[in-house]
Amino acid sequence: MRKDFCVFILGTALLILSITGIPTAAGAPASDIVGSRLSRLSAMELDEVVWLARCIYSESDRADEQELVAWVVRNRVETQYRGRTYREVVLEAKQFSAFNEPSKRREHILSLDENSSLRPWRHALEIALNVYEASDRERPFSQTVRHFYSPVSMVGGRTPRWSDSGRPLSSSRLGVDRRRFIFFDEVDEHIADAEGFTPEPSGIERRVSDDGGHDSGFSLTLPRPSGKVSRPRRPSVKPARSSRQ
Numbered sequence: 340m341r342k343d344f345c346v347f348i349l350g351t352a353l354l355i356l357s358i359t360g361i362p363t364a365a366g367a368p369a370s371d372i373v374g375s376r377l378s379r380l381s382a383m384e385l386d387e388v389v390w391l392a393r394c395i396y397s398e399s400d401r402a403d404e405q406e407l408v409a410w411v412v413r414n415r416v417e418t419q420y421r422g423r424t425y426r427e428v429v430l431e432a433k434q435f436s437a438f439n440e441p442s443k444r445r446e447h448i449l450s451l452d453e454n455s456s457l458r459p460w461r462h463a464l465e466i467a468l469n470v471y472e473a474s475d476r477e478r479p480f481s482q483t484v485r486h487f488y489s490p491v492s493m494v495g496g497r498t499p500r501w502s503d504s505g506r507p508l509s510s511s512r513l514g515v516d517r518r519r520f521i522f523f524d525e526v527d528e529h530i531a532d533a534e535g536f537t538p539e540p541s542g543i544e545r546r547v548s549d550d551g552g553h554d555s556g557f558s559l560t561l562p563r564p565s566g567k568v569s570r571p572r573r574p575s576v577k578p579a580r581s582s583r584q
């Protein structure tokens with residue numbers, strides 16, 4: 340009887356862990372839907388999602404803000420502005436502050452990957468994965484929205500020079516606090532470029548889509564990455580995919 344009771348208690352405890360996702364001794368949640376979804380990605384897809392998650396994790400701890408930032412990064416990748424991959428866009432010089440200079444914070448963020456069990460990081464991974472896999476119909480703003488800044492993070496209330504050239508989007512419509520984040524469309528890229536560095540001439544032309552994913556009928560000449568940030572090698576081995584449930 341005593342043995343049966345102990346087995347019952349142990350089984351109940353394991354069931355609670357699997358339902359609530361409380362971290363196990365190994366550090367990872369016993370039930371991790373995000374981990375299951377990530378395991379179905381190729382090595383290159385996984386690398387991209389992790390870099391997107393690192394970026395949004397560095398910018399905000401609020402899910403609504405993280406989602407919008409993720410869409411800005413996706414817009415940059417899809418229009419090849421400041422990079423052709425999520426990794427390149429995130430690491431581009433003077434674009435996302437957490438990655439500009441060596442620091443303990445940057446070291447911590449770069450240490451996070453698909454196996455890290457920190458709960459806020461798992462939430463950022465989920466948002467990054469959702470945006471990465473989302474259809475064009477889910478885009479919250481035009482594909483030409485590729486800039487934002489956070490007023491609360493600006494020293495002395497200053498604003499980026501490029502913000503005067505752009506059209507600020509309605510923060511209330513986007514559901515975010517204007518004191519924390521402002522997103523911009525129609526930014527003069529030459530002014531934005533001058534604030535960081537002078538890019539190499541490109542000549543790359545990309546057709547720009549509207550919110551519905553249709554060709555809007557105009558093109559932009561977009562600069563190549565500056566090359567001032569070394570690009571880590573991308574993974575080349577495709578891991579075995581787990582069977583879909």
